[in-house]
Amino acid sequence: MHVTMVKKRLASGEPCKKCIEAEDLLRSRGVWGRIDQVVWAIENEPESEGMQLARRYGVEAAPFFLVDEGGGDAVPYSSVLRFMREKLDGKRDALIPSTPSPAVEVSIADLVSELEGREPEHVLRKVLATFGRDAAIAFSGAEDVALIDMAAKTGLSFSVFCLDTGRLHPETYRFIEKVRTHYGIEVETISPEATELRAFVRKKGLFSFYEDGHQECCGVRKVAPLRKTLLGYRAWITGQRKDQSPTRAHVAIAQLDPSFSSQNGALLKLNPLANWSSAQTWAYIRANGVPYNELHERGFVSIGCEPCTRPTNPGQHEREGRWWWEEASIKECGLHSAAPGTLSPLHK
Numbered sequence: 001m002h003v004t005m006v007k008k009r010l011a012s013g014e015p016c017k018k019c020i021e022a023e024d025l026l027r028s029r030g031v032w033g034r035i036d037q038v039v040w041a042i043e044n045e046p047e048s049e050g051m052q053l054a055r056r057y058g059v060e061a062a063p064f065f066l067v068d069e070g071g072g073d074a075v076p077y078s079s080v081l082r083f084m085r086e087k088l089d090g091k092r093d094a095l096i097p098s099t100p101s102p103a104v105e106v107s108i109a110d111l112v113s114e115l116e117g118r119e120p121e122h123v124l125r126k127v128l129a130t131f132g133r134d135a136a137i138a139f140s141g142a143e144d145v146a147l148i149d150m151a152a153k154t155g156l157s158f159s160v161f162c163l164d165t166g167r168l169h170p171e172t173y174r175f176i177e178k179v180r181t182h183y184g185i186e187v188e189t190i191s192p193e194a195t196e197l198r199a200f201v202r203k204k205g206l207f208s209f210y211e212d213g214h215q216e217c218c219g220v221r222k223v224a225p226l227r228k229t230l231l232g233y234r235a236w237i238t239g240q241r242k243d244q245s246p247t248r249a250h251v252a253i254a255q256l257d258p259s260f261s262s263q264n265g266a267l268l269k270l271n272p273l274a275n276w277s278s279a280q281t282w283a284y285i286r287a288n289g290v291p292y293n294e295l296h297e298r299g300f301v302s303i304g305c306e307p308c309t310r311p312t313n314p315g316q317h318e319r320e321g322r323w324w325w326e327e328a329s330i331k332e333c334g335l336h337s338a339a340p341g342t343l344s345p346l347h348k
């Protein structure tokens with residue numbers, strides 16, 4: 001069965017609210033991975049692919065689903081609930097069932113041991129073949145785009161998200177857009193929860209991290225949104241490398257995530273570039289014409305939020321450009337904490 005979801009994009013460039021709700025519902029039921037392809041019906045572009053499909057199948061409004069079971073023409077479903085009831089019930093992939101069990105750990109343990117020591121392309125192909133769109137690449141830096149490039153070349157489905165803290169450089173926003181258009185992919189940009197952010201800024205202002213450390217701000221702008229986002233996936237893929245900092249010296253290629261979980265319990269975390277050096281990563285980027293942040297041309301190496309990132313000099317370690325007013329041992333923002341709910345000083 002091949003399922004195409006047609007989503008509507010408004011003339012303003014925003015996705016329609018109903019499409020977002022439909023996707024949220026599919027994710028919350030653990031069946032988002034059953035969608036093989038997403039096509040856009042663009043409101044003011046009658047010849048966009050989704051608008052053409054709507055005309056062809058006589059469907060008035062997105063979202064709708066086209067289900068092709070290999071017998072000829074696809075069958076349209078304009079109700080997400082009917083589509084789920086008739087086509088998806090009981091078909092959830094059992095690798096990570098809703099109730100964690102010893103069998104789950106065995107499955108993940110097998111995958112972890114199979115992937116250790118493998119090249120990044122092999123890791124990505126295996127993970128995407130297993131999880132499809134339920135595996136998401138967390139995109140922020142150059143390494144992550146190398147992974148997107150490798151993932152795109154597999155021809156398999158995958159998801160990409162990016163944490164928009166609201167404090168990124170203008171160049172970084174342009175970079176995100178460049179990656180989205182270069183690969184023709186959807187990049188889900190995740191904002192902090194508005195109520196929590198408003199309360200934090202009202203109480204602490206916009207630059208409290210220079211006074212009492214970055215972890216509270218990173219907690220609101222990065223960690224909490226990430227925790228919520230990862231509930232909707234079964235595996236996430238990062239660009240962490242062992243050589244990025246002493247805090248990452250033990251990064252594994254594949255592991256059961258010690259800090260975050262999916263809504264079904266177990267969450268697999270992949271770091272396919274763990275054993276690559278910075279030089280290897282940049283050689284891949286240049287050889288494959290992978291887009292990168294223009295700030296790299298101006299001496300920035302590890303790029304995070306604008307107030308917390310500065311260029312480094314030749315010979316300085318890349319992480320010296322991040323939170324430079326703090327101890328090197330706490331230069332992690334909580335995205336890769338060692339234990340649930342903690343902002344470990346030992347990991348990012």
Ligand code: SF4
Pocket residue numbers: 165167209213214215217218219221222304305306307308333
């Ligand atoms: S990197 Fe700086 S601005 Fe960004 S979330 Fe962390 S403390 Fe806040």
